[in-house]
Amino acid sequence: xxxxxxxxxxxxxxxxxxxxxxxxxxxxxxxxxxxxxxxxxxxxxxxxxxxxxxxxxxxxxxxxxxxxxxxxxxxxxxxxxxxxxxxxxxxxxxxxxxxxxxxxxxxxxxxxxxxxxxxxxxxxxxxxxxxxxxxxxxxxxxxxxxxxxxxxxxxxxxxxxxxxxxxxxxxxxxxxxxxxxxxxxxxxxxxxxxxxxxxxxxxxxxxxxxxxxxxxxxxxxxxxxxxxxxxxxxxxxxxxxxxxxxxxxxxxxxxxxxxxxxxxxxxxxxxxxxxxxxxxxxxxxxxxxxxxxxxxxxxxxxxxxxxxxxxxxxxxxxxxxxxxxxxxxxxxxxxxxxxxxxxxxxxxxxxxxxxxxxxxxxxxxxxxxxxxxxxxxxxxxxxxxxxxxxxxxxxxxxxxxxxxxxxxxxxxxxxxxxxxxxxxxxxxxxxxxxxxxxxxxxxxxxxxxxxxxxxxxxxxxxxxxxxxxxxxxxxxxxxxxxxxxxxxxxxxxxxxxxxxxxxxxxxxxxxxxxxxxxxxxxxxxxxxxxxxxxxxxxxxxxxxxxxxxxxxxxxxxxxxxxxxxxxxxxxxxxxxxxxxxxxxxxxxxxxxxxxxxxxxxxxxxxxxxxxxxxxxxxxxxxxxxxxxxxxxxxxxxxxxxxxxxxxxxxxxxxxxxxxxxxxxxxxxxxxxxxxxxxx
Numbered sequence: 001x002x003x004x005x006x007x008x009x010x011x012x013x014x015x016x017x018x019x020x021x022x023x024x025x026x027x028x029x030x031x032x033x034x035x036x037x038x039x040x041x042x043x044x045x046x047x048x049x050x051x052x053x054x055x056x057x058x059x060x061x062x063x064x065x066x067x068x069x070x071x072x073x074x075x076x077x078x079x080x081x082x083x084x085x086x087x088x089x090x091x092x093x094x095x096x097x098x099x100x101x102x103x104x105x106x107x108x109x110x111x112x113x114x115x116x117x118x119x120x121x122x123x124x125x126x127x128x129x130x131x132x133x134x135x136x137x138x139x140x141x142x143x144x145x146x147x148x149x150x151x152x153x154x155x156x157x158x159x160x161x162x163x164x165x166x167x168x169x170x171x172x173x174x175x176x177x178x179x180x181x182x183x184x185x186x187x188x189x190x191x192x193x194x195x196x197x198x199x200x201x202x203x204x205x206x207x208x209x210x211x212x213x214x215x216x217x218x219x220x221x222x223x224x225x226x227x228x229x230x231x232x233x234x235x236x237x238x239x240x241x242x243x244x245x246x247x248x249x250x251x252x253x254x255x256x257x258x259x260x261x262x263x264x265x266x267x268x269x270x271x272x273x274x275x276x277x278x279x280x281x282x283x284x285x286x287x288x289x290x291x292x293x294x295x296x297x298x299x300x301x302x303x304x305x306x307x308x309x310x311x312x313x314x315x316x317x318x319x320x321x322x323x324x325x326x327x328x329x330x331x332x333x334x335x336x337x338x339x340x341x342x343x344x345x346x347x348x349x350x351x352x353x354x355x356x357x358x359x360x361x362x363x364x365x366x367x368x369x370x371x372x373x374x375x376x377x378x379x380x381x382x383x384x385x386x387x388x389x390x391x392x393x394x395x396x397x398x399x400x401x402x403x404x405x406x407x408x409x410x411x412x413x414x415x416x417x418x419x420x421x422x423x424x425x426x427x428x429x430x431x432x433x434x435x436x437x438x439x440x441x442x443x444x445x446x447x448x449x450x451x452x453x454x455x456x457x458x459x460x461x462x463x464x465x466x467x468x469x470x471x472x473x474x475x476x477x478x479x480x481x482x483x484x485x486x487x488x489x490x491x492x493x494x495x496x497x498x499x500x501x502x503x504x505x506x507x508x509x510x511x512x513x514x515x516x517x518x519x520x521x522x523x524x525x526x527x528x529x530x531x532x533x534x535x536x537x538x539x540x541x542x543x544x545x546x547x548x549x550x551x552x553x554x555x556x557x558x559x560x561x562x563x564x565x566x567x568x569x570x571x572x573x574x575x576x577x578x579x580x581x582x583x584x585x586x587x588x589x590x591x592x593x594x595x596x597x598x599x600x601x602x603x604x605x606x607x608x609x610x611x612x613x614x615x616x617x618x619x620x621x622x623x624x625x626x627x628x629x630x631x632x633x634x635x636x637x638x639x640x641x642x643x644x645x646x647x648x649x650x651x652x653x654x655x656x657x658x659x660x661x662x663x664x665x666x667x668x669x670x671x672x673x674x675x676x677x678x679x
């Protein structure tokens with residue numbers, strides 16, 4: 001990040017024009033200053049943001065905001081398609097009403113970008129004014145962003161740079177490890193211990209996560225200041241490969257490199273932002289005479305397929321031109337593409353070839369490989385689709401200490417949505433796991449336990465050493481009805497941390513909804529309503545705010561108010577399945593069954609892969625006497641979600657009531673296979 005000056009601006013501001021659907025840009029230079037006109041409104045460019053492979057531009061907006069333009073400069077050489085203006089959402093118009101419009105929350109530097117690109121950043125968000133007084137010590141990333149306060153280091157240097165091991169650094173990231181080859185071995189061995197803090201220091205800016213405090217302290221454990229995302233759909237494929245923009249940490253934690261003790265600086269030079277040629281970095285620990293040869297990579301020497309990175313670090317492109325590599329360093333597995341639809345790097349290079357072709361080729365090199373039912377990728381895929389037997393498999397994976405912690409945690413997170421008495425012990429055992437990421441996921445999964453058992457399970461975690469675990473434990477504990485909670489002195493301080501975590505990101509609609517839910521559970525409906533209203537004001541397209549506000553009005557006995565809220569939400573987001581579903585349920589309660597079916601049908605059409613919406617719509621059709629349509633909807637839902645117990649129970653009941661006993665027994669057998677038999 002830099003002040004916009006001739007030496008920092010890369011883009012063409014020589015009266016350049018750019019159009020994106022109906023949005024028109026004009027870029028101009030005024031002396032040493034720069035301006036952009038967007039749809040007739042002129043803005044001064046305050047800062048540049050980035051330089052390779054693209055550069056973005058920040059403009060000042062009212063109430064202390066800095067907004068990132070939707071148009072960016074492609075800084076790559078012209079021969080690579082660069083030296084042009086392009087839009088970060090190239091395939092669709094982004095009107096001002098859209099949550100992704102650059103003038104909205106998604107384009108707000110203060111809340112979306114700043115903390116990873118400046119040092120000692122304090123957002124200074126003021127909820128009452130919905131304004132910012134953002135401050136920083138360094139505009140860009142400086143030494144103290146990673147090493148903490150530097151006064152002791154300066155004193156150490158002024159005193160003659162003694163032999164002090166930590167050189168006066170508040171956060172010393174120097175480890176005692178190095179890598180060396182042992183005679184006769186192909187892979188280097190580590191001697192000594194790596195820095196215990198390094199990966200946790202890099203993680204906050206190289207992961208998808210939410211912040212728990214206003215200004216996390218450098219050097220503290222990662223989970224003390226942040227709550228990271230796990231291997232979730234949309235972010236990662238079921239086998240753990242990157243899908244969304246996830247910034248390295250989550251893929252690296254899955255790797256054998258991480259398990260062996262490799263840290264970021266073994267490959268990356270953190271101060272100069274340089275790495276050696278990628279294959280040269282690999283050669284530091286992997287003997288080229290063993291690995292950089294056709295007998296290993298099975299490609300012609302010096303061809304693209306002979307590169308370590310090509311096979312073991314598949315790339316995806318984000319922000320239009322930014323190519324980023326998966327850091328899972330996994331062996332290509334095209335057989336998983338056949339089994340669960342995960343991508344594979346073989347067919348990524350060999351266009352037009354099938355995953356079956358690639359699997360056969362690899363089998364010819366190394367022997368056939370078939371994904372078994374306990375393969376983590378198969379288990380996570382089964383959990384995502386609630387396939388028969390998924391719960392038991394997730395429970396086993398969540399407790400498998402030989403698997404990466406992020407894989408175990410992801411299994412437990414999925415298990416929470418399909419927990420039963422046979423798999424609940426896995427959650428209880430995981431609540432005391434050594435790894436904080438596993439405990440964090442176990443706390444969330446414990447939210448599905450029966451109320452009294454739930455409270456007893458998470459109560460010890462209210463005093464967990466890691467803030468993220470304490471915060472989630474407080475949230476889960478508060479979902480238990482007050483009459484079932486025993487006196488627990490650890491609850492109040494953990495709840496205070498939970499509230500502080502939401503206040504730290506109070507300019508996000510998600511945090512306002514969380515605050516509203518908290519106030520509602522504490523018996524403060526007026527405060528809850530205000531929080532939901534703030535969420536809508538921040539982001540008029542944030543659907544959960546409407547749903548939660550409508551539910552509040554329902555609880556307060558004001559169904560007309562609930563209906564007004566839902567219809568206002570649909571005016572802002574007409575294609576929201578959640579809002580149509582909620583309105584359909586309201587219509588059912590009001591006795592307007594024909595209108596209810598229309599809304600429930602719309603929800604099912606908008607989200608055909610949501611088993612619950614299909615189930616509710618199917619039941620509504622059955623209640624209206626349209627049994628054939630009900631069966632069609634439910635059977636289609638069963639094919640998509642063969643382990644969904646609610647859909648199976650409905651199919652058993654409908655076929656039984658029609659006298660179709662064999663069909664009923666067939667679905668009953670599937671129900672037994674997918675979960676313990678109900679009484």
